[in-house]
Amino acid sequence: MKKIAGNPYLKKENDNFFVDLIPINIILKKSRTPLMILLENRIRDNINTFRTAFNTRFNNIKYFYSFKANYLTEICNIICSEGVGAEVISLPELKLALKIGVPPNEILVGGPYLPKNLIEKCIENKIRELIVYNLNDLDKINKIAEKYNHIQNICIRVNSQKYNSKLGIILNEKNITKLKTIINTCNFIKVNTILSHFSTQMNSTEQFKNNIIVIIQNLRKLEENGIDIQNINLGGGFPEATIMPQEQLKKIAADIGDIIEESNFTSKNIFIEPGRYFVGDAGIFISKVINVGEGWAILNIGNHICPKFARCSLRFYNISQINRPHKYKLSLLGIVPTDQDVLAKDYFFTQNVNEGDKVLITNVGAYTLTFSNRFPYSLPDIFLVKDDKIRRIFDSISDHDISIF
Ligand SMILES: Cc1ncc(COP(=O)(O)O)c(C=O)c1O
Numbered sequence: 001m002k003k004i005a006g007n008p009y010l011k012k013e014n015d016n017f018f019v020d021l022i023p024i025n026i027i028l029k030k031s032r033t034p035l036m037i038l039l040e041n042r043i044r045d046n047i048n049t050f051r052t053a054f055n056t057r058f059n060n061i062k063y064f065y066s067f068k069a070n071y072l073t074e075i076c077n078i079i080c081s082e083g084v085g086a087e088v089i090s091l092p093e094l095k096l097a098l099k100i101g102v103p104p105n106e107i108l109v110g111g112p113y114l115p116k117n118l119i120e121k122c123i124e125n126k127i128r129e130l131i132v133y134n135l136n137d138l139d140k141i142n143k144i145a146e147k148y149n150h151i152q153n154i155c156i157r158v159n160s161q162k163y164n165s166k167l168g169i170i171l172n173e174k175n176i177t178k179l180k181t182i183i184n185t186c187n188f189i190k191v192n193t194i195l196s197h198f199s200t201q202m203n204s205t206e207q208f209k210n211n212i213i214v215i216i217q218n219l220r221k222l223e224e225n226g227i228d229i230q231n232i233n234l235g236g237g238f239p240e241a242t243i244m245p246q247e248q249l250k251k252i253a254a255d256i257g258d259i260i261e262e263s264n265f266t267s268k269n270i271f272i273e274p275g276r277y278f279v280g281d282a283g284i285f286i287s288k289v290i291n292v293g294e295g296w297a298i299l300n301i302g303n304h305i306c307p308k309f310a311r312c313s314l315r316f317y318n319i320s321q322i323n324r325p326h327k328y329k330l331s332l333l334g335i336v337p338t339d340q341d342v343l344a345k346d347y348f349f350t351q352n353v354n355e356g357d358k359v360l361i362t363n364v365g366a367y368t369l370t371f372s373n374r375f376p377y378s379l380p381d382i383f384l385v386k387d388d389k390i391r392r393i394f395d396s397i398s399d400h401d402i403s404i405f
Contacts (some may be wrong), residue, residue: 004316004322005362006242007281007317009039009385017319017360021388024286024292024319024358030392031381033358034287034301038070038141038365038385040078040269042282046241047082050277053249053272057257061270066236067093069275069366070283071404074384074393075094076100079278091118092325092404098125102308102377105279108271110155110195110231112167117146123148129193131155131233133168135175138189140334145188149353155193155233158218162198171218176225191227194219195220197235203243209259211235215261218330232260233271239365240280243313246315261289276366280312283365285380286319289357295331301361302341304375312365315341316351326350333361339384 001013001018009020009046016030017039027037047063054061064087065079080086085106086097090113097107106308109122110131122130123145130141130152138154156179159168169175169382183191196218198227215232234256240242248365287301306314316332318324330349334341343361350357369375372379379402382394394402 028129034380039282066275070279070290129153142186154191157195193231202237231269236273238277240270242281279365285361298333302336307371309371313363315362317360
């Protein structure tokens, strides 16, 4: 059988397309299109590939899955069952992590918005670290921690200095002075980690190097000012696993390791927070052609559920004609009623395209649901596939909504 989109769990044999070990026709009997399928085996493989690559360079590294990439309970459950910790940004995500049994000591919580009820839940549950993007949050955290008589570990997210990013703290003289004052007066917080997350879908080793350089520069400033940091958090930003082979991951790990070694900060623990790499290529959509014109076709899926914001490496295949050459240019449009709903321009596709043809869209496991909007179309059913077993994990008719509360 031949792999599709470089994914060993998407295969074709003659005119048949298989999702893991299941022929697509069996799946299509269970649901209308569009539908989403998530591949459990691929998620587990991705975690192992990633960990093997980084474990070869670091012996003091911890992994935290960035829940926002795909916060479906089953997906978070699969990832955390592999012994990966959780990186969450909100109260609903924190509740989910606790509900599925992630030990609090394996949970990092943080983001640009830390409301009081989120901080309280973190402290009540003694989560590992609160990540702050704004120094003013420290006082708020200290007051709540004091109420619980608990010393809360803190991670400082520094500004990665990428373009004009507003995320994270710029450790200039003013902010360092402010941080020192806060540390001297707030007895219920302990700043012990520094984080920089550079970008998403980073394909070049240089971007990962730039990120660790920013971390090292800031780490030096902190230590020169008497602030002792034990952990370096590298953030996420890796593309889908089919896009980045393990050899490249190893090279990135080696380069990061070398920069840390040159800086003499080798005793620090390393944290890393991949999202997309674990789940991106483990998700596919199956959609259908609903209209065909000269050089274009409209699919019954659009930017409301397959959004550009998700920055997925989208690939399209006509699975009704899977054995035909995909070398004729076609623009694929979505169903949001605006001319702006273009899923792909001049994409290599089959020569003939018929209404009703089923279209596979790959690499949609990360951020599609997260960035989806409430445009008034039905949500897709979502299936989890493992070997020859298939389970509907979201029924659009009875479950209504993918939000977590
Ligand atoms: C701080 C932080 N960590 C991790 C991630 C996960 O990123 P990715 O899914 O690109 O690996 C993000 C994404 O925005 C982030 O902001």
